[in-house]
Amino acid sequence: MKKHDAVATLAALAQDSRLDVFRLLVEAGPDGMLAGQVAAALGLPPNTLTFHFDRLREAGLVTVRREGRSMIYAARFETMHALVAYLTDHCCQGRPELCKPGPGNATRLSAARKPERVSG
Amino acid sequence: MKKHDAVATLAALAQDSRLDVFRLLVEAGPDGMLAGQVAAALGLPPNTLTFHFDRLREAGLVTVRREGRSMIYAARFETMHALVAYLTDHCCQGRPELCKPGPGNATRLSAARKPERVSG
DNA sequence: AAAACATTTCAATAACTATTGAAATGTGAA
DNA sequence: TTCACATTTCAATAGTTATTGAAATGTTTT
Numbered sequence: 331m332k333k334h335d336a337v338a339t340l341a342a343l344a345q346d347s348r349l350d351v352f353r354l355l356v357e358a359g360p361d362g363m364l365a366g367q368v369a370a371a372l373g374l375p376p377n378t379l380t381f382h383f384d385r386l387r388e389a390g391l392v393t394v395r396r397e398g399r400s401m402i403y404a405a406r407f408e409t410m411h412a413l414v415a416y417l418t419d420h421c422c423q424g425r426p427e428l429c430k431p432g433p434g435n436a437t438r439l440s441a442a443r444k445p446e447r448v449s450g
Numbered sequence: 451m452k453k454h455d456a457v458a459t460l461a462a463l464a465q466d467s468r469l470d471v472f473r474l475l476v477e478a479g480p481d482g483m484l485a486g487q488v489a490a491a492l493g494l495p496p497n498t499l500t501f502h503f504d505r506l507r508e509a510g511l512v513t514v515r516r517e518g519r520s521m522i523y524a525a526r527f528e529t530m531h532a533l534v535a536y537l538t539d540h541c542c543q544g545r546p547e548l549c550k551p552g553p554g555n556a557t558r559l560s561a562a563r564k565p566e567r568v569s570g
Numbered sequence: 571a572a573a574a575c576a577t578t579t580c581a582a583t584a585a586c587t588a589t590t591g592a593a594a595t596g597t598g599a600a
Numbered sequence: 601t602t603c604a605c606a607t608t609t610c611a612a613t614a615g616t617t618a619t620t621g622a623a624a625t626g627t628t629t630t
Contacts, residue, residue: 333466333469333470336469337464337465337466337469340460340461340463340464340469341460341461341464341465341587343460343464343537344457344460344461344463344464345457345461345587345588346453346457347588349453349456349457349460350453352537353537353540356537356538356540356541356542356549357540357541357542357543358542358543359541359542359543359545359548359549360542360548360549364606365606365607366605366606366607369606369607375589375590375591376606376607376608377589377590377591377592377607377608377609377610378588378589378590379607380607380608380609381587381588381589381608382588384608385587396596396597398597398598398606399596399597399598399605399606399607400597400605400606400607401606401607401608405549407541407549407550407551408551410537410538410549411551414534414537414538417463417472417473417476417530417534418476418530418534420473420476420477421476421477421479421527422476422477422478422479422480423477423478423479425479428479428480429476429479429480429525429527430527431527431528431531461617465617465618467618484576485576485577486575486576486577489576489577495619495620495621496576496577496578497577497578497579497580497619497620497621497622498618498619498620499577500577500578500579501578501617501618501619502618504578505617516626516627518576518627518628519575519576519577519626519627519628520575520576520577520627521576521577521578571630572629572630573628573629573630574627574628574629574630575626575627575628575629576625576626576627576628577624577625577626577627578623578624578625578626579622579623579624579625580621580622580623580624581620581621581622581623582619582620582621583618583619583620584617584618584619584620585616585617585618585619586615586616586617586618587614587615587616587617588613588614588615588616589612589613589614589615590611590612590613590614591610591611591612592609592610592611593608593609593610593611594607594608594609594610595606595607595608595609596605596606596607596608597604597605597606597607598603598604598605598606599602599603599604599605600601600602600603600604
């Protein structure tokens with residue numbers, strides 16, 4: 331995955347309704363869901379939903395196919411995994427044990443906040 | 451991780467310069483980098499960089515600490531891993547083998563493109 | 571204390587994104 | 601062929617985000 335694609339994929343997911351849509355489709359699995367089912371599940375108007383489906387599709391995160399009058403959307407897990415790989419690759423200068431998930435590796439939280447401006 | 455945080459984290463990463471910054475810090479590892487080093491590596495003006503650091507920090511993706519006149523920024527791997535978990539959790543109605551990465555699981559690409567409008 | 575340095579703040583502007591109502595398209599049923 | 605249904609397109613608008621120059625802050629050196 332190239333940087334441009336990674337940004338597009340992240341942008342596609344960085345929106346309330348779209349994240350809901352995508353996670354619903356991830357939960358649904360490879361068979362996907364009817365557009366109307368998604369609309370009903372999330373309470374989104376059909377034109378708004380089309381707009382968001384388009385963004386997800388352009389980012390390669392979902393596929394569509396027609397079935398009768400309905401459209402069936404499904405998550406593309408491949409893209410999701412590629413994004414994860416893009417984010418986590420090359421970490422820690424070749425010593426990935428420094429940033430692997432799990433216990434015993436809690437990030438130092440003492441520096442989580444920005445040192446506040448003091449004077450005025 | 452809650453939905454609101456996931457959207458914030460994704461939005462923080464969904465921008466060219468910020469994705470560059472974050473990946474540079476991921477590569478640098480837990481010790482982080484001087485703000486000036488990041489600016490030099492990416493060719494960003496300092497005020498622009500501050501803007502992006504702020505977004506990354508608000509999303510919990512980086513920490514800052516001061517050292518002399520410099521600020522040292524470091525990636526927060528914990529947040530990155532939480533995001534990945536948020537995206538991939540609950541997939542495929544409890545049958546995660548359907549969406550795990552790896553060969554033998556290529557997504558059906560036949561439906562990757564939207565059926566085009568035909569008439570005019 | 572003054573100068574130099576690294577970074578942040580502020581205010582203005584340009585560019586992008588989401589939402590909506592109304593109309594159109596493609597498909598299936600009567 | 602007419603009607604109903606599911607979804608998409610279009611155009612307008614409101615809201616958000618990135619970038620920039622100029623000024624300010626906090627720290628170290630002289």
